[in-house]
Amino acid sequence: xxxxxxxxxxxxxxxxxxxxxxxxxxxxxxxxxxxxxxxxxxxxxxxxxxxxxxxxxxxxxxxxxxxxxxxxxxxxxxxxxxxxxxxxxxxxxxxxxxxxxxxxxxxxxxxxxxxxxxxxxxxxxxxxxxxxxxxxxxxxxxxxxxxxxxxxxxxxxxxxxxxxxxxx
Numbered sequence: 766x767x768x769x770x771x772x773x774x775x776x777x778x779x780x781x782x783x784x785x786x787x788x789x790x791x792x793x794x795x796x797x798x799x800x801x802x803x804x805x806x807x808x809x810x811x812x813x814x815x816x817x818x819x820x821x822x823x824x825x826x827x828x829x830x831x832x833x834x835x836x837x838x839x840x841x842x843x844x845x846x847x848x849x850x851x852x853x854x855x856x857x858x859x860x861x862x863x864x865x866x867x868x869x870x871x872x873x874x875x876x877x878x879x880x881x882x883x884x885x886x887x888x889x890x891x892x893x894x895x896x897x898x899x900x901x902x903x904x905x906x907x908x909x910x911x912x913x914x915x916x917x918x919x920x921x922x923x924x925x926x927x928x929x930x931x932x933x
Contacts, residue, residue: 784880784912789845802853808866809834864898
């Protein structure tokens with residue numbers, strides 16, 4: 766991977782869901798097709814919504830919350846790539862609101878990939894608020910990758926899809 770392509774990675778929002786792991790897998794294939802790397806990003810914010818009657822000893826510290834967030838990110842990367850995490854995959858943990866963090870990390874990227882759960886009505890997949898905010902404000906292409914459906918064929922990179930059909 767050249768230095769120039771390393772500056773334009775495929776950025777992936779990781780929240781630990783099956784859809785974000787599918788987005789990581791897809792991003793790995795797409796990054797290989799583009800000759801670039803993958804930047805797996807997990808945004809976290811310290812939890813403040815605990816009930817006021819929870820004793821201080823029962824509340825996780827900010828360091829514990831950060832450690833849990835780092836564990837979630839590492840686990841998602843392992844689930845996506847198994848033992849084959851190459852040097853082209855970087856994982857970053859950033860404190861802050863998810864949409865803002867993803868948009869900042871995606872500046873100048875090749876594209877931004879987000880997992881998409883099937884939580885819409887009428888059998889239409891919908892994005893959550895983070896995905897909608899990224900679609901509204903991203904300056905790079907945004908790809909949404911659905912949660913895996915065990916009965917469907919696995920997703921392929923764009924280059925792989927075109928080469929199978931003989932197009933472009």
